[in-house]
Amino acid sequence: MEIEEFCEKIRNALEQNAVIVFACSCKVLYKGRAESFLPEGERIVIIKRDSTLLIHQPKYSNPINYMKEGTSYSIEIDQSIGENLLVIKAKNQKQKEFMDIIINKVYFFESSCLKDDSKIIISGTERDMAEMIMKKPELIEEGFKPLSREEHTKYGFIDVFGYDKNNRFIVIEAKRYVGDLKAVSQLRRYVEKIKKLRGISDVRGILACPRITPNALKMLYDFGFEFKMVKPPKYLEEFGKRQKRIFDF
Amino acid sequence: MEIEEFCEKIRNALEQNAVIVFACSCKVLYKGRAESFLPEGERIVIIKRDSTLLIHQPKYSNPINYMKEGTSYSIEIDQSIGENLLVIKAKNQKQKEFMDIIINKVYFFESSCLKDDSKIIISGTERDMAEMIMKKPELIEEGFKPLSREEHTKYGFIDVFGYDKNNRFIVIEAKRYVGDLKAVSQLRRYVEKIKKLRGISDVRGILACPRITPNALKMLYDFGFEFKMVKPPKYLEEFGKRQKRIFDF
């Protein structure tokens, strides 16, 4: 595709506020929160309807460069080095971010005013895990009495807390995957916060997760905290049942 | 585009290991680390050369659904509900993840064997910040003597450490943006680690970042640590100079 034709197409598509997708050979310069330079290579470029821009290499799941919502674009043809180059200049005033995409070849170009107002429905998150523990406190231990969610919010972001059968205070930090050093640090912060807020020194801290790293377990024990193996709800177990339910939407 | 034609095209493109990009109206089911359902809508689908899959809505910067590298695909035509539907079944054995993309309309289809071995060059990261402090220790304070990077690695992941002019030990945690509660927790862990490893009780902890949240500052002071305002190198300041240099690559 000729650069002039591409220039025309992309300007029209931007005008129409369409989703733009093209493949090209390009260099990319970025300046904003950090700075980057991406040498010549063949990539997919997407400009979305909210002005988000993504540059994807032919491999890897993350965009190699991107611009956020609120970006404005200007298209220029640069003839300074003899051959025709198309330069997309992207500017995000609010984020103080700038990008130049220097394009020397275009493989294909598509644009379309796609419409999609659907929201995704996800289950199996950490919040689901906390709710499961609230409903089935025996997953932590016999006699655990969690306090209500209303009280919960009042004291901040602690996942679950309540009293054990001996009326000792319990703070629980839940992780849906692996408990690590950060998770133990987090639990420690919450336990200390509760001790201070409630003026009590006898507070149990429990890390509830399916798995824990050895270093995290050591640190947990150093602080006198406990590990309780808990899996997030519907995590890989009941595929059949769940899939049937999900198809019902 | 007819479903049959699309079916043929996508099978060929997968065979050739090309980058695949198409726009369609679809529903998406996912089951793996969590579970999700995405109702009907118009989206861009990308399958990359490493078998990564991305589903992008016409807005927002993140993919609404995705599959990682190592995914295998099978394409099926489903006639069970009268109309022809194309179903892409994605399976990642290693990650134990599964996805069904149920497509009822295709707006465009492109594929291309893009080639790109370039690596991005980034500056202004936390690592750059640590290196800057190593080179210009006076950014922390007069008389600060950082220890060598070799010793650094030996004790783990502490950004920078060394001695002040009075030979007191200093541990520095650098953040390129805002220092928050997590950063203070992290610094605290490192200070405690050093105290234990070196058998000394008098260790200064410094959080070096351009900005800090009020709560983080309070927590920092509670632990007797210090905040030092340090900006990451070349962060928004010398745009002109840097851009010139970057063009030299």
Add this chain to the structure above:
DNA sequence: GGGGAGAGATGCCGC
């Protein structure tokens, strides 16, 4: 808008 924390986080590096 800022603060705090999760994410189907991803990616990088080191052991």
Add this chain to the structure above:
DNA sequence: GCGGCATTTCTCCCC
């Protein structure tokens, strides 16, 4: 492979 951690993290929730 796991562990620890940064990320141009992004996104969400709540104040």
